[in-house]
Every structure is written in C-alpha cells, then in structure tokens.
Amino acid sequence: MADGRLVIGTRRYSSWSLRGWLSVRLAGLDVEIQALRLAGGGKTVALKTLSPNGCAPYLEHQGIAVWDSLSIAEYCAELTPALWPHDRAARAHARSISAEMHAGFRAVRSALPMNLGRVNRPLAAGLDEDTLRDIARIDAIWTETRDRYGAEGPYLFGATFCNADAAFAPVVSRFASYAVPGLSDVSRAYMRAVQAHPLMRQWADDAAQESQDWQLEMYESLA
Ligand SMILES: N[C@@H](CCC(=O)N[C@@H](CS)C(=O)NCC(=O)O)C(=O)O
Structure with missing residues (x-):
C-alpha cells in the first residue's frame, strides 16, 4: 500500500x-x-x-x-x-531563486499560461513590457546560476536536477510553448536539458493521456 x-x-x-x-x-x-x-x-x-x-x-x-x-x-x-545543493552558498542561491519564482513573475504567469499542447507558437498579440521584463529577469537568473554553479552538468546547479530546476520547469515549458525571444544561449541549452529530463518526458506523456474533455477553451483559444 x-x-x-x-x-x-x-x-x-x-x-x-x-x-x-x-x-x-x-x-x-x-x-x-x-x-x-x-x-x-x-x-x-x-x-x-x-x-x-x-x-x-x-x-x-x-x-x-x-x-x-x-x-x-x-x-x-x-x-x-540532495534536492537542494550541498554547498551552503549554492543552497542559499537555490532557495532564493526558487522563492523569487514562487512569489513573482506575475506577468509571465498571466500572459503565458502553461499549455503542454502548444508548441513553439508566439502569441499573436506579442508581449507587453512587464512580460518582457519578467523574461529578462528569468534569463538573467538562469544564465548567472549556470555560470556560477552549473559547470558539472546541464542543470542550474550542475549534474543534479534539484528543487530549483523543479521550480523553473513550468517556465521552461511556457517559454518553449510561446517561442519566447531574447534568451541567452546558456538559457536555451538549459531549457533543452530540462525538457529532455525523464521526469519531464513522463509528465508530458501522462498529460497526453488526459481526456480531451479536460481541455479548457480559455487556454486553447489563446491566439
Ligand atoms: N502557491 C500555490 C499555488 C497553487 C495553485 O494556485 N494551484 C492551482 C492549480 S495550478 C489551483 O489549485 N487553483 C485552484 C483551483 O483550480 O480551484 C502552490 O505553490 O502550490
């Protein structure tokens, strides 16, 4: 049981x-x-x-x-x-960026709702200033964290996919769905690594099995 x-x-x-x-x-x-x-x-x-x-x-x-x-x-x-980095400074950084993600980025949340069925299709209406500001901050977080702590592997803190990667995983999905512009090469490589993680693939496979009745017009009709 x-x-x-x-x-x-x-x-x-x-x-x-x-x-x-x-x-x-x-x-x-x-x-x-x-x-x-x-x-x-x-x-x-x-x-x-x-x-x-x-x-x-x-x-x-x-x-x-x-x-x-x-x-x-x-x-x-x-x-x-191991869900947080072992090193205290790295762990403090991981908790800080996870908390920032948890509490902020309202413009990205509302303009770019997660929708695993949407693939690489920019918003017809474009992105407003607040959303672009959020995207730039997230790009800076990923780039700085990878540069400082990520040398040992493809994730934010290196070889281990940790709680900080989990915190940002839905944003990776959003950015890929809406083909968000202006990301660094480091961020793009990070997104590919997250999307290729076996758990992310499992979540996507399970999502694809969900009934069509569970789909919501408010997200599916977003041009
Ligand atoms: N801060 C909460 C937010 C949770 C949340 O808003 N979840 C949404 C689903 S993504 C929800 O349950 N909304 C309430 C509803 O649909 O009635 C968390 O981190 O868990």
Missing part, C-alpha cells in the same frame, strides 16, 4: 502541480497520484474541500499534510537532502 497521495490538477496546464510532482518524484515518495480536472480561474470545486488551501498540489504522506508547492519541495528535501 502507498504511503499517501499527491493531488494534482490537469497536467497540461497545472504549473504548480508539475513543481510539486517533480519534487515528490525526485524524492522517491511512494504516493498515489490523484489527478483532478481543473475548472480554470481557480474554480475547481473538488479542491476546495480536499486540500487546506483549496489548491493543487496537495501532498499527504505518512499521515502528514503538506500544501503549497514550495512547502512540498522543502518537505521532500528533508527526506532527500
């Missing part, structure tokens, strides 16, 4: 769920995955009674309830410390 469950939303769209799922999988937790169809606009009724904050991802593990993707990342790192 599994040690609990991880509640996630529609894989095609749920960027927060992808983060939580990556941390849980990287930590090797034995939990069942319970996927719910997101209603869009924060109106998924089933989630309101299921998780304390009414949101996915929500983890129950050995009787412990953990909600919010950043808390799930920290919980998983307690069980698997």
Whole structure:
C-alpha cells in the first residue's frame, strides 16, 4: 500500500502541480497520484474541500499534510537532502531563486499560461513590457546560476536536477510553448536539458493521456 497521495490538477496546464510532482518524484515518495480536472480561474470545486488551501498540489504522506508547492519541495528535501545543493552558498542561491519564482513573475504567469499542447507558437498579440521584463529577469537568473554553479552538468546547479530546476520547469515549458525571444544561449541549452529530463518526458506523456474533455477553451483559444 502507498504511503499517501499527491493531488494534482490537469497536467497540461497545472504549473504548480508539475513543481510539486517533480519534487515528490525526485524524492522517491511512494504516493498515489490523484489527478483532478481543473475548472480554470481557480474554480475547481473538488479542491476546495480536499486540500487546506483549496489548491493543487496537495501532498499527504505518512499521515502528514503538506500544501503549497514550495512547502512540498522543502518537505521532500528533508527526506532527500540532495534536492537542494550541498554547498551552503549554492543552497542559499537555490532557495532564493526558487522563492523569487514562487512569489513573482506575475506577468509571465498571466500572459503565458502553461499549455503542454502548444508548441513553439508566439502569441499573436506579442508581449507587453512587464512580460518582457519578467523574461529578462528569468534569463538573467538562469544564465548567472549556470555560470556560477552549473559547470558539472546541464542543470542550474550542475549534474543534479534539484528543487530549483523543479521550480523553473513550468517556465521552461511556457517559454518553449510561446517561442519566447531574447534568451541567452546558456538559457536555451538549459531549457533543452530540462525538457529532455525523464521526469519531464513522463509528465508530458501522462498529460497526453488526459481526456480531451479536460481541455479548457480559455487556454486553447489563446491566439
Ligand atoms: N502557491 C500555490 C499555488 C497553487 C495553485 O494556485 N494551484 C492551482 C492549480 S495550478 C489551483 O489549485 N487553483 C485552484 C483551483 O483550480 O480551484 C502552490 O505553490 O502550490
């Protein structure tokens, strides 16, 4: 019998769920995955009674309830410390950029919703100033982090795909979906590495199995 469950939303769209799922999988937790169809606009009724904050991802593990993707990342790192870099300075940097991602970049979130079904197609309306500013900051984070800490491998902190990579994984997907311009060569190589990670491929494969009924016009019709 599994040690609990991880509640996630529609894989095609749920960027927060992808983060939580990556941390849980990287930590090797034995939990069942319970996927719910997101209603869009924060109106998924089933989630309101299921998780304390009414949101996915929500983890129950050995009787412990953990909600919010950043808390799930920290919980998983307690069980698997390699989810954060070993070096204290690198770890502080990893936590800082993950927290910045968690708390910010509202323009990117709203202009470029995650949609795994959208491939390399720029927004017809173009990108506004706030979105371009967010993109430039994310590009700077990836480039600086790779330059400072990434020499040993293809991920932000080198050879190990860690919680910081999980935090940015949905952004990688967004940038690829909307063919975002102006990224450094370092960022582009980083995006390819993230997209090629076996867990990212598994998430995409699972998303492709979801019922067409789970697709939402508000995301699919974005020109
Ligand atoms: N800060 C939260 C945000 C979670 C969140 O907003 N999740 C969305 C799905 S991507 C959700 O559950 N929305 C509520 C709903 O659809 O009713 C986290 O990091 O987990």
